[in-house]
Amino acid sequence: MRVLVTTAVPAERDAVAAAFTAPASAHPVPGAALSRVAFPAESHGLVLDLLAGGVGPAAAAASTAAALTSAALTGEPYDVVVSAGIGGGFQPGAPVGSLVLADDITVADLGAETPDGYAPVTELGFGAVTHRPPDSLVREIAAVTGARQGSVLTVSTVTGSAARAAELRRRHPRALAEAMEGFGVAEAAAAHGVPVLEIRAVSNPVGPRDRAAWRIGEALAALTGAFGKLAPVLESWNPHDVTD
Numbered sequence: 001m002r003v004l005v006t007t008a009v010p011a012e013r014d015a016v017a018a019a020f021t022a023p024a025s026a027h028p029v030p031g032a033a034l035s036r037v038a039f040p041a042e043s044h045g046l047v048l049d050l051l052a053g054g055v056g057p058a059a060a061a062a063s064t065a066a067a068l069t070s071a072a073l074t075g076e077p078y079d080v081v082v083s084a085g086i087g088g089g090f091q092p093g094a095p096v097g098s099l100v101l102a103d104d105i106t107v108a109d110l111g112a113e114t115p116d117g118y119a120p121v122t123e124l125g126f127g128a129v130t131h132r133p134p135d136s137l138v139r140e141i142a143a144v145t146g147a148r149q150g151s152v153l154t155v156s157t158v159t160g161s162a163a164r165a166a167e168l169r170r171r172h173p174r175a176l177a178e179a180m181e182g183f184g185v186a187e188a189a190a191a192h193g194v195p196v197l198e199i200r201a202v203s204n205p206v207g208p209r210d211r212a213a214w215r216i217g218e219a220l221a222a223l224t225g226a227f228g229k230l231a232p233v234l235e236s237w238n239p240h241d242v243t244d
């Protein structure tokens with residue numbers, strides 16, 4: 001099982017790496033600086049590559065695509081891609097310190113303003129606004145990690161007001177969290193036909209901006225805890241068994 005985990009920043013990548021006793025070593029490929037966690041042989045060939053791919057959907061898509069292409073060209077493609085990191089939680093569904101696992105990954109601001117309000121690109125006849133992780137894998141991971149399942153929104157601008165938070169909730173009633181990379185990672189994964197997951201540890205409520213109140217340490221610790229439990233599920237998952 002070959003897994004690519006894309007985070008935005010090195011602190012998030014290192015929080016994922018901290019879940020494992022096996023060391024991570026540099027594994028550069030063109031267009032992406034990967035860290036590879038070396039698991040022992042009894043781990044059924046689990047390979048975990050970690051990528052701090054940059055903040056925002058464009059950087060995330062570009063770096064994830066580079067890693068996916070490089071792996072495909074060497075004949076060792078990834079079986080699953082995970083977008084991971086901290087995120088904002090919609091209240092009261094996703095409190096600070098909780099984990100959110102996406103059952104859909106939806107871009108919330110890719111569209112047009114029209115006289116009738118916001119229109120997603122799909123209504124304009126283009127592309128996609130949502131990617132769906134495999135149901136069975138989401139259920140298993142939510143069960144072992146205790147993560148809440150819901151929609152995770154991708155935004156290019158962090159929400160900074162109660163009005164914007166309410167607007168996003170109105171348009172996406174199932175949204176539990178927002179972050180800035182999931183949809184970019186998912187677009188790259190979809191282009192390669194690889195399943196995608198997104199897991200977010202909530203560092204702050206979505207709403208009026210109060211950067212000083214972000215609980216980044218608490219969220220990074222939750223991310224480490226989640227990956228410690230998630231690895232055995234990934235190790236035993238058979239991507240060819242997808243029934244959903």
Ligand SMILES: O=C(O)c1cccc(C(=O)CC[C@H]2O[C@@H](n3cnc4c(=O)[nH]cnc43)[C@H](O)[C@@H]2O)c1
Binds near residue numbers: 055157178203205
């Ligand atoms: O300053 C630090 O030590 C630090 C450590 C880890 C991560 C950061 C970031 O600022 C990461 C930015 C990243 O966080 C996501 N995020 C977090 N909260 C929100 C939110 O309310 N709305 C949207 N995105 C959020 C996002 O994915 C950014 O890439 C700093």
